[in-house]
Amino acid sequence: MAVGRGMREVTLDVVPLYWDEAQARLMLLDQRRLPHAEEWLACANAAEVARAIREMVVRGAPAIGIAAAYGVALEALALQHSDNWPAALQPAIDQLAASRPTAVNLFWALKLMGEALQRHARQADLPQRLLQLAEDIHQADIEASLSMGQLGAELIARHDRHPQRLMTHCNAGALATGGYGTALGVIRAAHAAGLVECVHVNETRPWLQGSRLTAWELLREDIPLQLNVDSAAAHLLKAGDISWVIVGADRIAANGDVANKIGTYALAVQAMHHGARFMVVAPTSTIDMQLDCGEDIPIEERDAEELLVLNGQPLTVPMPVCNPVFDVTPADLIDVLVTEKGIVERPDADSLAALMSRDRLH
CATH class of the missing domain: 1.20.120.420 (translation initiation factor eif-2b, domain 1)
Incomplete structure (x- = not known):
């Protein structure tokens, strides 16, 4: 369209x-x-x-x-x-x-x-x-996503021009944006440049945005993928052949802390431990300069039914449930933030303030 x-x-x-x-x-x-x-x-x-x-x-x-x-x-x-x-x-x-x-x-x-x-x-x-x-x-x-896709793909190429194995979490593709995507926009552009061997897609419980949405987008465009349960991420990263974990963001605080789909924080810790680089891709409209740090970001808690019931069928007996939708990844776990205004390596308060003062890159 x-x-x-x-x-x-x-x-x-x-x-x-x-x-x-x-x-x-x-x-x-x-x-x-x-x-x-x-x-x-x-x-x-x-x-x-x-x-x-x-x-x-x-x-x-x-x-x-x-x-x-x-x-x-x-x-x-x-x-x-x-x-x-x-x-x-x-x-x-x-x-x-x-x-x-x-x-x-x-x-x-x-x-x-x-x-x-x-x-x-x-x-x-x-x-x-x-x-x-x-x-x-x-x-x-859409214009911002296209710019971010190109910037992110160029960054991946600078580190290694061979086809690489990437990992993503939740859905930060066309479905999450005006069309094209943030994290998946980078993956789309990298695939077009011949830089993608395989995309490891975390299923993303409990709404399964990875297996339902991200996999659907990648399959439509013949981008090679492998679906895995969320808890397999550390095991896959330990093998050492995943070069980048690429995710989107729902809110970024002024110091560079990132709120994204629950499980992102764990992935960032695992990526750092196993030597994979961690990329966050988001437009500057996602950066909230009014919030000093990630502790100030409100975290949505959704209904217990999302964990207790699937397609109308009970999965277990009624019980207390913890169902936060997002978690906060500290800035010191993030290797690079890609925005439509440019790339920030190791984001912090000073680099984000400088970024937000720029005119748009393209």
């Missing part, structure tokens, strides 16, 4: 969401149904978008932010006219902000939409302006 309006047009093999111009609806690929069925969910207002985010129809920090931006635009289009646009749309913005607590791209996108709302509140075409901004946010994310 081709996307983009006003910027370069990009053809995407995997499209997680798009704006249906004819129906004035946001269309979301229902990621709960993958890989067995490709079903689309139409959202007509902010409440439906918030529910889709909360219920994991759409997931991944960049994609959540894009969907929320469209949600604000949908609400404005549904109202068509208001004597007080900020007051009319604030409940929708609040509802979207409450849908997921950890992914900072959600709040970043809503902040941009809120600023545009205040700036153009007296304009008769405010709904169309908000829609255009949502589309711009969507397109900018």
